[in-house]
Amino acid sequence: MVFKLKKFGGISWSVLLLTFFLLIAGALNQASASMGGILFKKQLLWFTLGAGLLLFFTLMDYQKILSPKLIFGGYILLLNFLLILVIRHTRWLRLPGLSIQPSEFAKLFLICLSALILYRREGEGLDGKTFLGLSLLAFPLVVLVALTDLDQGGMLFLIYLSFLVVAGLPRRWVVVTMVSIGVIALLMGPYLWGLLKPYQRARVEAFLNPEAFALDRGYQIIQALIAVGSGGLKGLGFKEGLSSRLNYLPEKHTDLAFAVWAEEWGFIGASLVILAYFFLIYQILNIAARVREPLGRYLCYGVASMFFWEVFINIGGILHLLPVASVPLPFLSYGGSSVLANMAAIGLVLNISRRRYSFR
Amino acid sequence: MSLRYQRVPDPDRDILERRLRLISLFVIFVFAGLLLKLFFLQIIKGPYYRELAQKRSLRVISLPAPRGNIYDRRGLLLAGNTPSFALFLDPRLVKGKKGDAILQRLAQILGEDFPSLKQRYLIARRKSAGNQVLLAEDLDRDVVARIEARRYFLPGVEIKVEPRRFYPLGEAAFHLVGYVSRINAKELQRLASQGFGPDDFLGRSGLEAQFERLLRGKKGRRLVEVDALGRIRRVVAEEPPQIGKSILLTIDSIFEKVAYNLLEDRSGAIVLLDPRDGRLLALVSAPGVDPHRFLKGFSFEEWKKITTDIKHPLLNKAILAYHPGSTFKLVTAMAALEKRVISPTKEIFCPGFYRLGRRVFRCWRSWGHGKVDLIKAIEVSCDTYFYRVGELVGIDTLSQFARACGFGRPTGLGFPGEKSGLVPDRAWKLRVFKVPWQKGETLNVAIGQGALMATPLQLAKFLAAVVNGGHLYKPWYVYQVFDPYGEILEEYGPKLEGNLPAHPNTLRLLKKGLVAAVNGKEGTGKAAKLEKVTVGGKTGTAQIVGMKKRIKSEKLPYLKRDHAWFIAYAPASKPEIVMVVFVEHGGHGGSAAAPLAGKFLKMYFEGRWSSS
Ligand SMILES: [Zn+2]
Numbered sequence: 001m002v003f004k005l006k007k008f009g010g011i012s013w014s015v016l017l018l019t020f021f022l023l024i025a026g027a028l029n030q031a032s033a034s035m036g037g038i039l040f041k042k043q044l045l046w047f048t049l050g051a052g053l054l055l056f057f058t059l060m061d062y063q064k065i066l067s068p069k070l071i072f073g074g075y076i077l078l079l080n081f082l083l084i085l086v087i088r089h090t091r092w093l094r095l096p097g098l099s100i101q102p103s104e105f106a107k108l109f110l111i112c113l114s115a116l117i118l119y120r121r122e123g124e125g126l127d128g129k130t131f132l133g134l135s136l137l138a139f140p141l142v143v144l145v146a147l148t149d150l151d152q153g154g155m156l157f158l159i160y161l162s163f164l165v166v167a168g169l170p171r172r173w174v175v176v177t178m179v180s181i182g183v184i185a186l187l188m189g190p191y192l193w194g195l196l197k198p199y200q201r202a203r204v205e206a207f208l209n210p211e212a213f214a215l216d217r218g219y220q221i222i223q224a225l226i227a228v229g230s231g232g233l234k235g236l237g238f239k240e241g242l243s244s245r246l247n248y249l250p251e252k253h254t255d256l257a258f259a260v261w262a263e264e265w266g267f268i269g270a271s272l273v274i275l276a277y278f279f280l281i282y283q284i285l286n287i288a289a290r291v292r293e294p295l296g297r298y299l300c301y302g303v304a305s306m307f308f309w310e311v312f313i314n315i316g317g318i319l320h321l322l323p324v325a326s327v328p329l330p331f332l333s334y335g336g337s338s339v340l341a342n343m344a345a346i347g348l349v350l351n352i353s354r355r356r357y358s359f360r
Numbered sequence: 361m362s363l364r365y366q367r368v369p370d371p372d373r374d375i376l377e378r379r380l381r382l383i384s385l386f387v388i389f390v391f392a393g394l395l396l397k398l399f400f401l402q403i404i405k406g407p408y409y410r411e412l413a414q415k416r417s418l419r420v421i422s423l424p425a426p427r428g429n430i431y432d433r434r435g436l437l438l439a440g441n442t443p444s445f446a447l448f449l450d451p452r453l454v455k456g457k458k459g460d461a462i463l464q465r466l467a468q469i470l471g472e473d474f475p476s477l478k479q480r481y482l483i484a485r486r487k488s489a490g491n492q493v494l495l496a497e498d499l500d501r502d503v504v505a506r507i508e509a510r511r512y513f514l515p516g517v518e519i520k521v522e523p524r525r526f527y528p529l530g531e532a533a534f535h536l537v538g539y540v541s542r543i544n545a546k547e548l549q550r551l552a553s554q555g556f557g558p559d560d561f562l563g564r565s566g567l568e569a570q571f572e573r574l575l576r577g578k579k580g581r582r583l584v585e586v587d588a589l590g591r592i593r594r595v596v597a598e599e600p601p602q603i604g605k606s607i608l609l610t611i612d613s614i615f616e617k618v619a620y621n622l623l624e625d626r627s628g629a630i631v632l633l634d635p636r637d638g639r640l641l642a643l644v645s646a647p648g649v650d651p652h653r654f655l656k657g658f659s660f661e662e663w664k665k666i667t668t669d670i671k672h673p674l675l676n677k678a679i680l681a682y683h684p685g686s687t688f689k690l691v692t693a694m695a696a697l698e699k700r701v702i703s704p705t706k707e708i709f710c711p712g713f714y715r716l717g718r719r720v721f722r723c724w725r726s727w728g729h730g731k732v733d734l735i736k737a738i739e740v741s742c743d744t745y746f747y748r749v750g751e752l753v754g755i756d757t758l759s760q761f762a763r764a765c766g767f768g769r770p771t772g773l774g775f776p777g778e779k780s781g782l783v784p785d786r787a788w789k790l791r792v793f794k795v796p797w798q799k800g801e802t803l804n805v806a807i808g809q810g811a812l813m814a815t816p817l818q819l820a821k822f823l824a825a826v827v828n829g830g831h832l833y834k835p836w837y838v839y840q841v842f843d844p845y846g847e848i849l850e851e852y853g854p855k856l857e858g859n860l861p862a863h864p865n866t867l868r869l870l871k872k873g874l875v876a877a878v879n880g881k882e883g884t885g886k887a888a889k890l891e892k893v894t895v896g897g898k899t900g901t902a903q904i905v906g907m908k909k910r911i912k913s914e915k916l917p918y919l920k921r922d923h924a925w926f927i928a929y930a931p932a933s934k935p936e937i938v939m940v941v942f943v944e945h946g947g948h949g950g951s952a953a954a955p956l957a958g959k960f961l962k963m964y965f966e967g968r969w970s971s972s
Contacts, residue, residue: 124375166379229401229409242417246587267402278391289380312390319397
């Protein structure tokens with residue numbers, strides 16, 4: 001008993017509590033969005049399985065388990081799965097009884113791989129070897145995922161960029177990259193625009209002028225804005241959201257789950273959830289800063305960047321700050337793979353947080 | 361919360377910590393942005409979006425109010441309602457490719473080809489101005505069942521049960537009862553503020569138009585929540601419709617139907633009055649149109665056929681003015697007797713014509729009637745006699761009497777479209793033609809020709825007064841108005857307009873002449889004679905084209921043939937019914953109009969009704 005309790009000693013209670021709060025919000029939101037239907041029950045099942053995964057990742061010896069061999073082996077396996085998906089032209093790996101979205105797990109693998117590379121390097125700047133290693137490992141993942149799911153591919157790319165930044169991307173590189181992107185966009189813009197698939201173009205056009213595309217992409221933006229806005233200060237009440245109840249919100253279980261939440265719980269509830277995400281990410285970054293174990297701090301940083309981009313892109317899209325992208329909101333969106341991957345990531349953070357004062 | 365990083369001695373850590381601190385600042389910045397936008401959307405723009413949400417998901421549905429019923433004096437229905445199924449589409453949901461798919465499914469169910477259905481929908485949508493689009497009416501029950509069964513695949517498609525106007529007598533009572541049809545775009549603009557919608561009906565003619573305000577109910581409203589697919593999820597509030605008021609008439613629907621059928625394919629009118637108080641028993645004009653056809657609307661060809669028909673099915677001939685012909689001789693006779701310009705026993709010789717100055721006025725019987733007195737003149741309808749009497753009376757007196765008998769103005773029935781007719785006199789001639797009155801015109805007026813015009817209804821009103829002792833009643837037909845619960849709201853009775861300017865003795869003589877015209881040996885209205893009941897009556901043959909020689913009507917083209925009149929009452933001793941028969945271009949009154957009166961009165965007094 002004493003031994004087991006000791007194992008929890010020093011974990012970041014704030015991360016655990018914030019996660020718990022978001023899980024409750026997610027459960028309530030699914031209960032409302034699915035009107036007590038099957039998706040709600042399935043999500044609870046995923047939460048339960050996720051809790052087990054969280055416990056496992058909290059208690060395991062990550063330094064041993066996340067050995068380069070194992071991670072690299074898993075990486076090769078994942079690439080194979082992704083290749084199969086590309087060939088089959090689907091985002092889902094269908095197994096009897098459940099379907100898995102490997103792109104969700106690809107994010108975790110990318111984080112682990114990047115962390116391994118960064119922690120093994122010498123010096124603190126981004127040397128050519130590190131850049132090449134990061135890029136070579138990230139590139140196949142990003143491309144393979146993007147082929148079936150452009151938005152998730154984008155997420156992977158953002159996580160990759162985040163690692164470049166924390167690895168110490170020299171300022172002039174940043175400047176050179178920005179300028180060259182700007183020049184390319186200016187010169188090749190129309191050509192690249194033409195290369196985009198119609199639905200991708202429509203997405204940008206809809207962002208710029210939702211009313212003109214009120215039937216397609218714009219419909220989602222307008223309905224999300226109406227749902228969020230009509231929430232007001234106190235919200236319409238649990239299970240009382242007009243947009244959600246009357247099915248005006250498409251994808252209300254997944255991409256637009258936050259709109260359902262904001263409509264029913266108002267500014268009070270919605271800002272609480274946004275603050276919870278903020279503190280969660282902030283705390284994980286804090287752990288990354290405090291922990292004295294290099295692999296752990298890069299892992300934490302990776303998890304924080306993953307949550308950050310998911311939350312920012314999802315909620316930013318709903319609030320019409322960004323074009324809408326189909327990215328799940330951690331814990332609020334329905335989806336087994338997303339729940340499992342996110343809870344494993346939290347478990348990893350909790351695990352690392354136990355070691356923040358310990359030296360190897 | 362402040363950033364408290366663990367200070368570690370390792371210089372490598374400082375660099376990484378500095379990066380993480382910068383990144384944390386970026387995270388704070390982004391989340392502050394999210395919160396600000398959230399605040400903007402929910403707090404500042406909250407009321408705006410809440411209104412948008414309600415506009416989007418709350419809908420007011422108007423509930424049609426059934427029109428009131430119209431009953432005849434027996435309580436039989438003349439106009440009522442039956443349930444009808446109408447197909448509506450929501451233009452917000454039926455558009456684009458999805459809309460095409462819905463229309464395609466509908467086309468299959470309705471058995472119509474897709475392009476024509478779509479075209480119909482697009483035209484109807486333009487008219488509906490954003491409201492639900494009416495696509496089809498009067499659906500069969502099995503079509504309704506098939507649509508309902510596929511409801512899930514037909515978002516935005518709605519079947520509404522609507523009360524539909526129903527006219528048991530059909531075209532027989534078309535001109536009396538009138539019809540309703542859908543409101544048009546111009547009227548909608550004018551009436552939208554009164555709660556009218558694009559699918560509402562308006563009373564167009566006859567009673568439906570006259571009593572529009574009474575018959576029309578008040579529409580109800582229902583506030584509902586509608587989901588993204590247009591399905592109603594919940595009723596938030598409801599205001600039930602109010603049924604219109606019903607009307608009980610003095611009309612007898614059996615008389616109405618029998619009289620209409622008597623006219624067969626003729627063009628004409630029949631008016632039946634109770635002379636004792638002026639109540640209308642039937643008002644028929646033929647041909648009629650099936651009023652149900654107006655509910656759906658006509659195709660261009662159908663409408664053209666109706667409007668170009670030389671028998672004018674849309675005109676109510678019972679209230680239009682024509683030359684009254686010899687029926688007007690009663691007025692001439694009345695004026696002559698009252699002004700004592702002639703003694704009833706004074707005989708005038710008819711050689712078949714009457715000479716006034718250099719002009720010759722012909723009697724309808726070219727070889728003349730010989731010596732005729734007043735009674736005989738009415739019986740044989742001798743024109744010569746009345747030329748002479750008319751000349752003696754003069755136009756001033758004659759027009760004065762005609763007006764006193766109810767001519768030249770609406771009867772007071774209040775029927776929409778009723779004509780005044782025309783009683784010409786010197787002032788009228790001067791005003792309209794700027795030339796003085798000619799003496800010869802008086803002679804024409806005296807026999808019901810010239811500029812004189814009267815409606816069948818005016819003649820019925822006049823004859824009723826002649827036979828009831830001189831009481832000129834305004835014809836009336838609304839007996840009671842009551843609400844849907846049977847509560848009587850208004851009740852009406854006879855309205856005496858005045859008395860004929862005639863001594864009872866004068867009226868007695870006129871009646872004697874009327875009886876002679878039907879029962880006399882040479883009576884022109886013999887065709888209306890009955891065995892058991894004494895009928896009185898007067899024929900009329902109104903020339904519509906002046907001809908030097910009298911030619912038999914049957915030999916003329918239809919539109920040049922004379923109008924045939926017969927006005928009758930019975931029983932002579934105690935009159936209870938007055939009948940006016942008018943057959944447009946029917947020829948001679950005695951042969952074209954009187955037999956119809958005879959047939960009707962025979963059935964009336966024998967109580968054996970057959971409508972053929
Ligand atoms: Zn004569």
